[in-house]
Each structure stands twice: as structure tokens, then as C-alpha cells.
Amino acid sequence: MSFTQDIRDAFSRRDNALNQLIILNGLVFVVLVVLRAVLHIAQSDATYELIRRQLELSSSIPVLLRHPWTLLTYALVHEGFLHIIFNMLNLYWFGQLIREYLGDRRLVSLYILGALAGAAFFLLAYNLLPVFRAGIGLPVIGASAAVTAIIVAAATLLPDYTFMLILLGPVKIKWIALVVVLISIAGLNGGNPGGEVTHLGGALLGFLFVRQLKAGRDMGRPVVAVGDWLGNLFSRQPAMKVTHRATVPAGRASAAKASTPAATPAEEVDTILDKISRSGYESLSKEEKQKLFRASQQ
Structure with a gap:
């Protein structure tokens, strides 16, 4: 190269x-x-x-x-x-x-x-x-x-x-x-x-x-x-694509959502703090460090 x-x-x-x-x-x-x-x-x-x-x-x-x-x-x-x-x-x-x-x-x-x-x-x-x-x-x-x-x-x-x-x-x-x-x-x-x-x-x-x-x-x-x-001024806008998505029955979609609950911000912070106690601060990823900083501002 x-x-x-x-x-x-x-x-x-x-x-x-x-x-x-x-x-x-x-x-x-x-x-x-x-x-x-x-x-x-x-x-x-x-x-x-x-x-x-x-x-x-x-x-x-x-x-x-x-x-x-x-x-x-x-x-x-x-x-x-x-x-x-x-x-x-x-x-x-x-x-x-x-x-x-x-x-x-x-x-x-x-x-x-x-x-x-x-x-x-x-x-x-x-x-x-x-x-x-x-x-x-x-x-x-x-x-x-x-x-x-x-x-x-x-x-x-x-x-x-x-x-x-x-x-x-x-x-x-x-x-x-x-x-x-x-x-x-x-x-x-x-x-x-x-x-x-x-x-x-x-x-x-x-x-x-x-x-x-x-x-x-x-x-x-x-x-x-x-x-x-x-x-945006110096980059070309990509051409729009039209895609078709298969529809999912309402009952099945709600069941899928219920089966994968999203973690709350408090739970994410607790998970990050647990990781620090186990492996130290340096084990955190860049995203985890940013989440921890944002949580400290709240």
C-alpha cells in the first residue's frame, strides 16, 4: 500500500x-x-x-x-x-x-x-x-x-x-x-x-x-x-432506494419486543461499574467510558 x-x-x-x-x-x-x-x-x-x-x-x-x-x-x-x-x-x-x-x-x-x-x-x-x-x-x-x-x-x-x-x-x-x-x-x-x-x-x-x-x-x-x-456541501447525496419489508403480525411483533427488553440507562451504568470492579477501568471500551461520563452529568 x-x-x-x-x-x-x-x-x-x-x-x-x-x-x-x-x-x-x-x-x-x-x-x-x-x-x-x-x-x-x-x-x-x-x-x-x-x-x-x-x-x-x-x-x-x-x-x-x-x-x-x-x-x-x-x-x-x-x-x-x-x-x-x-x-x-x-x-x-x-x-x-x-x-x-x-x-x-x-x-x-x-x-x-x-x-x-x-x-x-x-x-x-x-x-x-x-x-x-x-x-x-x-x-x-x-x-x-x-x-x-x-x-x-x-x-x-x-x-x-x-x-x-x-x-x-x-x-x-x-x-x-x-x-x-x-x-x-x-x-x-x-x-x-x-x-x-x-x-x-x-x-x-x-x-x-x-x-x-x-x-x-x-x-x-x-x-x-x-x-x-x-x-454535505462537498459530498454527493446517495441515490434513494425503495425497499419492501415484510409485514409482521402485530401480536408476533409485540411478543418479539417483550422477549428482548432494552436495558435502562441505570442498568447500563451498573453493568459498567461491575466491569470496573472486576477488570479495572482500563478494560472499558470507548463507548462505555462515554456512557459513564454522560451518566455523571445527570
């Missing part, structure tokens, strides 16, 4: 959002690396800078108005291998938790909303706060705002979930999220204040996303609606 076929297969699956986000970031990174090398050999570095400016987010409002798509594209562009590796590892580790408990659609919504929140904080800081105004026109790139949103959302959702860290051993993710936020605050007077500001915007969004979700309000619903609209 070819490399391109592997990518097509990854994007054809609907339950593969985490891998799709990682692959998309990786593809953009590889394309830009190759393009930069080719243009450098051709002694056309200025062309590469022009292309990258079409993707990075500028703190200048007039530039943003000419490139509105950069509110999202900046979150797919990385500078250097360590930059993308660090972001993608965090996206993978914490994104798995969001995907297991909240599903693929909410993971994508959280990524997009985190990027937008980071962009909003970046633009507000550089255009309203005097300490940043000297940097008007500076750009920002990277998925850090979106990834920070996912880290803080996972910590808000499962504060006592434990990761095994090298040299440190077991650490609850609420402390990992706290350290990430504190590092961003400390970096505001460092060499990359714009990037740190976007992290804080993503962190706030991740916290609010889960808190609102627990209150019964899904902040990601507009993102899902736009995604569905775009999906």
Missing part, C-alpha cells in the same frame, strides 16, 4: 480524528520544510517567506483583514522539529483522553476553538496592551494554543488521572496542566511573549469548554454544525 493511500485511509475513517489532526500538522510541516529547501537552493528565500506569511497569524489588524484564514492556519505551522514533536506528543497523550470520554467531534471542536481563543488573546494583547504594542506586526505560529486547550480540558475533566513521567513517576494531570499554564505566564516577559499569550487563551478555552459541557452546554456545537455543512 502506498504512502498516499495510507493517508487517504486515515482521513476516510470517521473515528480517527486524533490521528487526522497529527497527520495534518505533519503534512504541513513536511511540505514547508521541502519547499523551503527547494527555494533556498533556487536562491528564492523571499518566495518562501511570502508563502509562509499566507499561513502565519499577524498581530497587525490590517494584515489580518487581508488574510482572515490565518486565524486557523497558524495552528498548523511549526518552526523546527522540536516545536512540532513537542506539540504532537502532547496532542497525542491528552487528546486520547478527550477522544475516549467526549468523542472525536468534540476533540476537533476543542482544537479549533483553542486555536481561535489563542488568536483572540494574541490580537487583543498586541493591539490593546501598551507593553506589547511595540511588537505590532509580529507573527505567531504553532499548534500550542490548541494543544494547551486540550491539556487543560483533559485536566478539568479528569483532574486525578495519572501519567507516568520519566524521572518523576506518577503525576496527576491537574499538576501537569498547572505547570504548563505557569510556564506560559512566566514566559510573557521572555523571548516569545506572543506564543505564551496564545497558550493562555487556549488554556482558558479548555477550562471553559469542559465546565460548560458539564453544565449541559456544548461550546463546540457551532464548529460541528459548520463541519457538517461543509461535509
